[in-house]
Amino acid sequence: MSLAEVARAVGGGPVPGGTVTGRVTTDSRTVAPGDLFVALPGERVDGSDFLPAAAAAGAVAALTTRPDGALPCVVVDDPVDALGRLAGAVHARLAAGGLITLGITGSSGKTSTKDLLGQVLATAGATVSPPGSYNNEIGLPLTVLDADAGTRFLVLEMGSRGRGHIARLCRVARPDVGVVLNVGSAHLGEFGSADGIAVAKGELVEALSEGGTAVLNADDPRVLGMAPRTRARVLTTGRADGADVRAEDVALDDTGRAAFTLVTGGTRAAVRLRVVGEHQVANALSAAGAALAAGMAPDAVAAALSAAEPRSRWRMEVTRREDGVTVVNDAYNANPESMRAALAALAGLPARRRVAVLGAMAELGPDAAAEHERLGRDAVAAGVDLVVAVGADAVGIADGALAAGAPDGRAVRVPDRAAARELLTEVLVPGDVVLVKASRSYGLEVLAADLLGAGAGT
CATH class of the missing domain: 3.40.1390.10 (MurE/MurF, N-terminal domain)
Incomplete structure (x- = not known):
């Protein structure tokens, strides 16, 4: 320009x-x-x-x-507003030239789904998909401005911390395909209720034109309830029999990676994911629905999903140290739903012992204490052998684990990352698998990096 x-x-x-x-x-x-x-x-x-x-x-x-x-x-x-207006002008020009724009939102799984979808679409044409979580009023316009006349697909992640945020992002770049993953507890303290979160997330499908497609997770009632809010065609995904794009015969291998049969219309195709955790099946189905809406064939989608690798850092990064300890770094962010998904993934990994090193979950509002206590109970139910709660805001996790019957010494509280590292250096032995997860503001990715460094050359 x-x-x-x-x-x-x-x-x-x-x-x-x-x-x-x-x-x-x-x-x-x-x-x-x-x-x-x-x-x-x-x-x-x-x-x-x-x-x-x-x-x-x-x-x-x-x-x-x-x-x-x-x-x-x-x-x-206002440079932030100007950045959005510049991206809007560029997007309008590219959309007139045939660019297909796909937007993704949800309380959890946005970045993982964006990474899967970006890799799937790249097999069908030139694709721009942001690194990490470029999902706000700065990151989204910068992603748009990375596209050019040769770009066929533009994948946008859309975050929200209040009503009107997603609507504003959609005014910068109105999607042709809108994907809503789930409505959970992330930022519950800011939205006030899950229904309030659903109102905000649904702004994405409201922005779609009649010629667009809303890809909705049929396994989440609040997401499925967004169907009347859009003029676009609705395509449902999920594990339920009635979903338009669904997964059958889901099975995990001994590395915690899922295989399933992708079923849509009269087509069945095998998928074997390379990302860890059964929760990735839902993300893969949403990515599949979006790719199908963008014109890809089911067989091509299944093949591309099976080839897609983890892309963004600190999201179920599984690394085996030289001494035989495995560190699962999922410390980019956390909410109750993503915590439970990570614990389920930990339970699916072969291990001598399973250790969950958990920090606090931010922005949960008045339910924070109960959610942390519940998380400790969930950890015990998932078969975690040792729960380490890091920081003053996370003590409720250890309390919940103890209340759920964790034996003495199997649920401990430490004041900070340094104390957690000292404890883990003493207790981890070959064959242990240790999950590290907390909200981003607590910086437990540093602890995960420390743990990997501690195992180097041993």
């Missing part, structure tokens, strides 16, 4: 000469020649302070509230 086109799209000025030939970036450290640098304001630093660095790296211009003589600037009141 010319900088004149950029300025018109974002409503900024003045209009410098030049053309963006590279990418759009918000990080001055990643700027390359021809890029457009978006100077975002932050709590600690202002992106405008890095305009000279962006200029030195070859940026052609910047979107900023505070111009600098080092670089041509399009001045805007």
Whole structure:
């Protein structure tokens, strides 16, 4: 785009000469020649302070509230809003050229499903799918701006922390296919109730046109209840007999990976997943439904699902140390549903002992204490041999495990990551499998990395 086109799209000025030939970036450290640098304001630093660095790296211009003589600037009141408007203008142009956009939301499993779907679609055409969890008002526009005229499929992950958030993301890039995975307890403290979460997640299907497709998880009543809220065709997925796209004959191998028969219409195709955990079957079905809605054939979808690898970090990363201890790093985030899914995956892995190192789950509101206590009970029911609750906010997990009958010494509380590492260094032996999981704010991925380092060369 010319900088004149950029300025018109974002409503900024003045209009410098030049053309963006590279990418759009918000990080001055990643700027390359021809890029457009978006100077975002932050709590600690202002992106405008890095305009000279962006200029030195070859940026052609910047979107900023505070111009600098080092670089041509399009001045805007709100760089985040301007980023969204720029992405919207680019998306409208690409959609007119035939781009198929697929949006995914849900309380859990968004990133895993996005990773599966992106790999499946890539077998049918050029696909843009974001790394990690680029699912907010900054990450989603940046994902859109990674697409170009050669892109056939655009996969967007859509997160929400309140009503109107997903609707706003859909105004940046309206999907042709909308996938809703589940309605759980993530951010329950902010939404107030599961019904409130369902209202917010359903904004995705409300944004679809009559020519679009809503892919709904029939195994979740609140998701299935979104069907009347959309003008689009509804395609259901699930384990139930009535689902349009369903899994039959589900079985786990000795590495915790699921195989099943993908059934849709009169077609049956074998799938053998390479991601860990039975909960991935639901994610795979949602990805399959979206790919089918985008025009892929069932056999091709099944083959691509069977070839798809884990992509995003800290999500059921299974690593065996040299000393024979296996570390399962699922520490990117946590809510009650994803915790139970991770415990079920742990139970499916062969092990001498199963150890669950669990931190707190954030943003659960008034139900937080009860949910943590329930999690401890769930860990015992899943056959966990040792529960380690990390941090003051997680003590209820150990309390629940003890109340559920965990023997003395099999449910312990430690104050922080350092104490957890010290304990685990002493007790882990070859053949043990240790799951590490908590909400992102507690940083237990650092503990998982420490545990892997502790086993190096032993």
